[in-house]
Amino acid sequence: MRRPWVGGNWKMNGVRESNAALLDALAAAEHVASVDTAVAVPAPYWQQSSDALRDTAVAVMAQTVSPHASGAYTGDCSVAMMEDFKLAGALVGHSERRQGVGENDALVAAQFAALQRAGLTAVLCVGETLAEREAGDTLAVVSRQVLAVLELMGAEALASGVLAYEPVWAIGTGLTATPEQAQAVHASLRAVVAAFDAPAAQALRIVYGGSVKADNAAGLFAMPDIDGALVGGASLSAPEFLAICRAAGQVA
């Protein structure tokens, strides 16, 4: 039985005042003990978030990471900086960074490796665009994105993190993949990992992201290979995010 994982990806939202209200609500809430919960916050608010959520069940993460230890990499943040602020890990390979900033599979695999070597959690995001889905390339695209990490790091290292399937066409659009569509991709991804290492594939948490809300979460979580969610817009509302966490707890 895999322990559900629910993460909130705040993206580039919030300032100190609105963050304080959201963080206070998360800190005050009773958390579902059977679910791992995290929020991935913008770097200027690592300190605020990690202070507000200290001694709570909600981990704080970054939204991307440099693969390099230190040096002349203007604008980037290192794993050591994340450790300095007691962060639990980072997202890697989010589609908004693959598409918007040009992060590619090799870079994402190196980011994953940097986190994993330090014992931090890497949440590897994969997903196809609408054009790729319509061309019948969904599995080819997401397999290629996962294989970049698998071939560099191996299946056990991959399973020490979290794999997030986020179809690009479902992100921020209100178009959720149906539970059946998501389940089909999750099962295929698990099979890709199982070809390397069956026990690691069984242990790997594969979560879904793309317009997850309190009212569609339970249907997604009922699927056998959907082990939680990476939540964007709905994670900016504490009641909504907490309801998604509770829905994950109900199937745990």
Ligand SMILES: O=C(CO)COP(=O)(O)O
């Ligand atoms: O990109 C996402 C999470 O990383 C999903 O975003 P939305 O939940 O806003 O669609």
